Amino acid sequence: MKPTVTLTEVAAKAGVSIATASRALSGKPRVSREMIERVRTVAAELGYRVDPIARALREGSSRLVGMIVPGLDIPYFAQLVAALEEELNRAGFELLLADSHGFIEEEVRRLRVFGDRRVDGIIIVPADRTASIQSLANIPAGFPTVEVDRATDRPVADFVGVDNTRGMELLFEHLSERQVASVAFAGADDASTNGVERWECFNRLAGRHGMEVSATYRGDFSTQSGAAAAEHLLQTGPLPDAIVCGSDQIAVGLISRLHKHGYGVPGDVLVTGFDGGELADIFLPTLTTVLQPISSIAADAVSLLVSRMEGGTGTIRRSLLAPTLQLGESTGTIS
Amino acid sequence: MKPTVTLTEVAAKAGVSIATASRALSGKPRVSREMIERVRTVAAELGYRVDPIARALREGSSRLVGMIVPGLDIPYFAQLVAALEEELNRAGFELLLADSHGFIEEEVRRLRVFGDRRVDGIIIVPADRTASIQSLANIPAGFPTVEVDRATDRPVADFVGVDNTRGMELLFEHLSERQVASVAFAGADDASTNGVERWECFNRLAGRHGMEVSATYRGDFSTQSGAAAAEHLLQTGPLPDAIVCGSDQIAVGLISRLHKHGYGVPGDVLVTGFDGGELADIFLPTLTTVLQPISSIAADAVSLLVSRMEGGTGTIRRSLLAPTLQLGESTGTIS
DNA sequence: AACGAGTGCGGAAACGTTTACACACTCTTT
């Protein structure tokens, strides 16, 4: 699978030096109009395509972007990767994908490989809010990097993610309309900024809307965690009017478990999710959730990355994108 | 993000030529024991790591494996990618990921880029049973390639996937035990081998078990298709005893839609899925489905690929892995 | 008429490896 036709051959056939051929093809100045024309034609005839490896060696850049996620099998991350891959491709980059499985050591290891491979930029969903700061410290300062979905505590790179505050506000407005007086929280622990922020927003907004907080459970974003939350809530007392969950996965895990214990949603308790996507639409009941603007996140992340790669310097940016409320049956029949 | 320390520096510090240094590090013969020791120590001290780009240019291989899937946002493919990424990494390869979105043109375009990038192998889930033969024709004969999950009609590369026949047999044995007398099918069209095979198996096995086939619907593997199937079945007459679906997505889409029309599962009709995974476990009702041996598929695919890369020649292989039956509530309460 | 600036092109170096080849040396074999 070696390059069939090299620049040397193109140059030879066009009767010019490889220097001129290179300039003609790459659109660099100091080449005459007709020369450009001639070389281009020959190149097209021969089906020449520049060898990315040779170019990378010479230029020190590869038109490759490395991405690290903590768990590809998590639907939300899969969607994120899908959106980013498309966006990167549109911008002319290939995607080098790695899964950290949530381990810091894996994260640093894969980041190192990315460095060796001379990726032009890095997209990362940090495994841990604090520990990942160390992983990212291995990246040279100013290297095009963007954190997606979750941020690190100290702003060490550009960040693009959903506006958790706005999302929770939308949810509480809705719950308020539904006359909810008591709420419980089933979310994630402090390992991720999303875990922290959604939790803080929950408390603040429950207070602001005068709702009583009956119980809280914090694990991770998985369905198993949702099930565990259900058990916890059932043990600590009577169910509240509504349960706010940190992700759709948690919500369905929780609903599923409540169901096993004979409690129905929205009959016995209202439930909300966070993320949106296919799961929310097809689950029974369908989920009232906060719909993440995934394509916007992807587009924003890539454009941020590209601007950095083009030398765009300046202070670290933080881009929070507004989500939308998606109504489902889990907070009552849709009117 | 350039390599900080090169082989030249290591050689200089060790007081040897770069040739010897290279041989010492790569474990090639014709170097003395103590020299290997010396160079290795110096390399470690300096934190030297070989530059994959320079090596790729020289050797013509990159320790990169390209993978193409038709839709990363499809949960099953996401899981497959996750499993393969892990397996590849274990074998010392990085994953270059591309999404064809099911389009042949995208497929050939991305394959071409893979070629330019000198990937050492290709893993592909063909977009189309027949059209993808042409895409794959662009790959030089004998180039390490493996089709996963779906095969092309003509065997043009090694294939690893689930044993559809076995899977469907497991399902029908189960349905037979449940005294099912009439069945309907909601599966995918002829674009993929899985679509074809599961359909053929369904017909064959329904016949063998003496079940009446009430209706059939064939779209794609999505939940939308499942919903459409539900509508179709409801229109064509009374519901059968059981509905066999071509994927879990179809199953949940179908159940969801049946629910909207007031029909319950397993109360009014039994439903089976195909694939297994989180969705099947948490849906209400949980799904009786055929659990794909994803890790085995991934392991097999990579080992097949690696053996080809090591020069393993020989006839094209076809590896069908046995799935297992996973019981859920959708075919009746679990005893 | 001489000069400087600008333009078009080619030669060759450089990116960091791996490896073919040559050389020197040590044993073993005749």
Next chain:
DNA sequence: AAAGAGTGTGTAAACGTTTCCGCACTCGTT
């Protein structure tokens, strides 16, 4: 004692680009 077979090491070429630099030439300006 000469030849042959290893063994350890170094020199240099090669992979395919991009680009620095130098040369030749054409203008427009003094």
